[in-house]
Amino acid sequence: NNGIVRPKGYNVSWHVNPELEKHHFGHSHPMKPWRLTLAKSLIMSYGMHAAMDTYFSRRATNEEMRDFHTEDYLDYLRTAIPAPPDDEVPGRFNLGGSDCPIFEGLFDYCSMYSGASLDAARKLCNHESDIAVNWSGGLHHAKKSEASGFCYANDIVLAILQMLRTFPRVLYIDIDVHHGDGVEEAFWSTDRVMTLSFHKYDGMNFFPGTGELERTGPETEGNAGAHHALNVPLMDGINDQQYQSLFETIVGKCVAKFRPEAIVLQCGADSLAGDRLGRFNLQVQGHGQCVAFCKSLNIPLMLVGGGGYTPRNVARAWAHETSIAIGCEKTLNPIIPEHTPYRSHFRHDTIFPTLEQILGEPRANKNTKKRLDEIVCMITEQLRFCET
Ligand code: ZL4
Ligand code: CA
Ligand code: ZN
Secondary structure, three states, X not given: OOOOOOOOOOOEEEEEOOOHHHOOOOOOOOOOOOHHHHHHHHHHHOOHHXXXXXXXXXOOOHHHHOOOOOHHHHHHHHXXXXXXXXXXXXXXXXXXXXXXXXXXXXXXXXXXXXXXXXXXXXXHHOOOOOEEEEOOOOOOOOEOXXXXXXXXXXXXHHHHHHHOOOOOOEEEEEOOOOOOHHHHHHOOOOOOEEEEEEEEOEOEOOOOOOOOOOOOOOOOOOOOOOOOEEEEEEOOOOOHHHHHHHHHHHHHHHHHHHOOOEEEEEOOHHHEOOOOOOOOOEOHHXXXXXXXXXXXXXXXXXXXXXXXXXXHHHHHHHHHHHHHHHOOOOOOOOEOOOOOOOHHHHOOOXXXXXXXXXXXXXXXXXXXXXXXXHHHHHHHHHHHHOOO
């Protein structure tokens, strides 16, 4: 198995559910649960599962989902009748449009990815895992009683609520190209969760239209959540070097100030170059460096997926990030193993596809050094006001 060994005294748990991967959002919808099958096949053909504890996760119960979501919303999610998406009439709870269609098995799908994140959270709480991984989670836009942007149940909020029973403070970091608005909103008024999202921001021209640098929490006097919601709004085409420097500087400062007992990292892969919906220019290497940096902090860490709309690149990134979690990234064969099922999917460019090389027209980089320095300055200033 490529000489992959279980790290000594260090536990990584991988939470999967093959049933979940079979769901379809409908013809030509960008969100494809099947990308998880592709990622899993890559992870397993490298033999990485030998170095982790693999768990087939159970579904979240209704009661568990009610920790965040309202009963009437869950009732509707459970009983809604599948129908072709209708973009003209936004249905109840924002369901039934082309972003959040009502498809066959919708509630099963939601309870499966939520259950996997809850399982991962519990492994961290009882210290059975140092890193817990759920690539099917990370659905950061869902609100307490509203679906939004391909997200129906917010597994991240559910997992963090679980973690708050054990850990006094949790840091949430989001590298999906979209703003993590649902998680930010859920913890807007508490000082026990700091949220930090990196995303493309262009006002209402890019979904969801929130996540500006200046809004860092409630402004009403004495609200505990003040200065605990940080945002890093970026422009098209940001590269690995710029992103890494921003990420390490800002996350470093947040950890120093907030002193979290656990970290949840949403690893949305739509921030990679060549993504169908994204606008950034990150490579697998740069995206993965965020995982490596979080791991180096030696704080219980949960990794969840999120966006990612060019399946072969999503699979590459999450396989690479799994290898970082178990610490075998330096010894992996750069060429994707011959026997990988679906290997043809990775052969768009060459006969010897590699794990790290992704295809994609480079996008013009609109991020100036001046603006990025300004962002770091602003965040440093905001953190000075953050009371812990
Ligand atoms: C599609 O091709 O900006 C949905 C969505 C379905 C199939 C055919 C229908 C064609 C792109 C997107 C019509 C689609 C019109 N199909 C969609 C304001 C919008 C209203 C809906 O990564 N139309 C809404 C949501 C974003 C909007 C991004 C990111 C999730 C995450 C975490 C969510 N919604 C305009 C768009 C297609 C589709 C093609 C699409 N939707 C692109 N961006 C959006 O952060 C998982
Ligand atoms: Ca983000
Ligand atoms: Zn996204």
